[in-house]
Amino acid sequence: GENVEQHPSTLSVQEGDSAVIKCTYSDSASNYFPWYKQELGKRPQLIIDIRSNVGEKKDQRIAVTLNKTAKHFSLHITETQPEDSAVYFCAASKGSTLGRLYFGRGTQLTVWP
Amino acid sequence: DAGVIQSPRHEVTEMGQEVTLRCKPISGHDYLFWYRQTMMRGLELLIYFNNNVPIDDSGMPEDRFSAKMPNASFSTLKIQPSEPRDSAVYFCASNRKDSAGNTIYFGEGSWLTVV
Numbered sequence: 001g002e003n004v005e006q007h008p009s010t011l012s013v014q015e016g017d018s019a020v021i022k023c024t025y026s027d028s029a030s031n032y033f034p035w036y037k038q039e040l041g042k043r044p045q046l047i048i049d050i051r052s053n054v055g056e057k058k059d060q061r062i063a064v065t066l067n068k069t070a071k072h073f074s075l076h077i078t079e080t081q082p083e084d085s086a087v088y089f090c091a092a093s094k095g096s097t098l099g100r101l102y103f104g105r106g107t108q109l110t111v112w113p
Numbered sequence: 114d115a116g117v118i119q120s121p122r123h124e125v126t127e128m129g130q131e132v133t134l135r136c137k138p139i140s141g142h143d144y145l146f147w148y149r150q151t152m153m154r155g156l157e158l159l160i161y162f163n164n165n166v167p168i169d170d171s172g173m174p175e176d177r178f179s180a181k182m183p184n185a186s187f188s189t190l191k192i193q194p195s196e197p198r199d200s201a202v203y204f205c206a207s208n209r210k211d212s213a214g215n216t217i218y219f220g221e222g223s224w225l226t227v228v
Binding site: 034042043044045046049089100101103104105106 | 155217218220221222
């Protein structure tokens with residue numbers, strides 16, 4: 001099966017700084033890579049995703065990059081705000097197993113005002 | 114859309130008791146997933162269904178766990194007998210095959226404490 005590794009496990013930044021979270025995956029057949037944000041006591045919610053035919057995708061302060069050759073993808077948050085504080089999960093899946101997401105272990109992001 | 118609906122939201126039970134968690138997926142979604150989240154193990158897929166049929170239950174920890182999906186709008190996850198190590202948040206999620214890809218949508222979770 002797929003193995004997704006995520007780093008770092010914790011990340012602290014000052015408000016306004018950028019944050020980068022990195023993930024690697026093992027199965028070259030994986031073609032869909034979503035990122036979920038989970039606030040304390042809440043459910044994981046999709047914030048951005050990227051498919052294997054795209055190298056980068058941006059949505060306001062959030063961007064995701066994908067390097068298929070190296071089998072890694074990253075989440076970039078610019079101009080961080082205290083409300084960005086949460087646990088972020090990366091995941092990977094492939095079309096042959098629709099919806100079966102393999103999750104990383106998560107990154108606890110803390111943004112200090 | 115009301116989203117994925119789970120019940121109960123919180124349950125505290127004594128070791129040895131039976132626990133039943135319930136889930137109503139988003140209308141029109143034909144995939145349903147049960148995940149368990151703990152600090153130690155992160156998000157684990159327990160089982161998932163397609164069109165009410167279990168596809169992969171390899172994540173179910175042991176025979177004490179069972180899951181059913183009698184129809185397209187309802188699923189249960191049962192633990193019998195429960196043990197303290199089953200304490201976790203259990204998430205139900207659903208999705209539908211479409212051109213948008215494999216995004217899944219989580220319910221609010223059921224917080225289970227076994228004492």
